[in-house]
Amino acid sequence: MxxxxxxxxxxxxxxxxxxxxxxxxxxxxxxxxxxxxxxxxxxxxxxxxxxxxxxxxxxxxxxxxxxxxxxxxVYPPLNPTSVSFGCWVTYEDENGDERCYQLVGPDEFDVSLGRISVDSPVGKALLGKKVDDEVTVKRPAGDLSVVITAVTSSKPGK
Known part of the structure; x- marks a missing residue:
């Protein structure tokens, strides 16, 4: 952990x-x-x-x-160029659905608030990736292919 x-x-x-x-x-x-x-x-x-x-x-x-x-x-970088702890990541899946999550520690994740753990399958797959990278998320329900559309230090829309 x-x-x-x-x-x-x-x-x-x-x-x-x-x-x-x-x-x-x-x-x-x-x-x-x-x-x-x-x-x-x-x-x-x-x-x-x-x-x-x-x-x-x-x-x-x-x-x-x-x-x-x-x-x-750990504090998120002010101007992140890749996905790291504390960053907000927006991605689009194969169906064109957009999601936005903040990568946080396992003690504070809350999907309803848009916070996922860096230890989760999605968090692990996104770490280190950059905007326009295509990422495959391994899930029990099957692999999910997503494209990162934004990486920010604060929640988009704030």
């Missing part, structure tokens, strides 16, 4: 970690203590739920903490 991340992505990871540590975890610890004070824990649904949720929070905190230690903030 790539350890690159955008500054915005790093900030979101840190905010999620801080929220879990400062809000969610203390709330679950309190819920567990309150539920335990009621007596029999084996049949206490609130206690059982809080204990389970606390384990989930601790797992997520460990994952986020481990990622925050190794990720490196």
């Amino acid at each position: 790539t350890n690159m991340i955008s500054a915005e992505g790093r900030k979101k990871l840190q905010e999620r970690y801080d929220y879990l540590w400062e809000n969610e975890r203390p709330r679950m610890v309190k819920n567990m203590a309150d539920a335990a004070a009621e007596g029999d824990r084996s049949e206490n649904a609130e206690y059982i739920y809080s204990k389970k949720r606390l384990r989930e929070i601790d797992r997520e905190l460990k994952h986020l903490g481990d990622r925050l230690k190794v990720v490196k903030v």
Whole structure:
């Protein structure tokens, strides 16, 4: 897994970690203590739920903490000449359909926002390519041939 991340992505990871540590975890610890004070824990649904949720929070905190230690903030080039981390890439497929994606790290991809991971098949195929390059994307649904029409450092239309 790539350890690159955008500054915005790093900030979101840190905010999620801080929220879990400062809000969610203390709330679950309190819920567990309150539920335990009621007596029999084996049949206490609130206690059982809080204990389970606390384990989930601790797992997520460990994952986020481990990622925050190794990720490196990478900024896109101001005037990219080829596809690289952080760039916005516009391409046209065989049917004339145009798509635009930003290549980001695996911790921050969100296809609904137009952000795909550099580790994804599409991301890997696009890296290093230039405008007018024809690229074949290997997909489980079959190969897709696309032509890169634009590479920019900021989202087109902004």
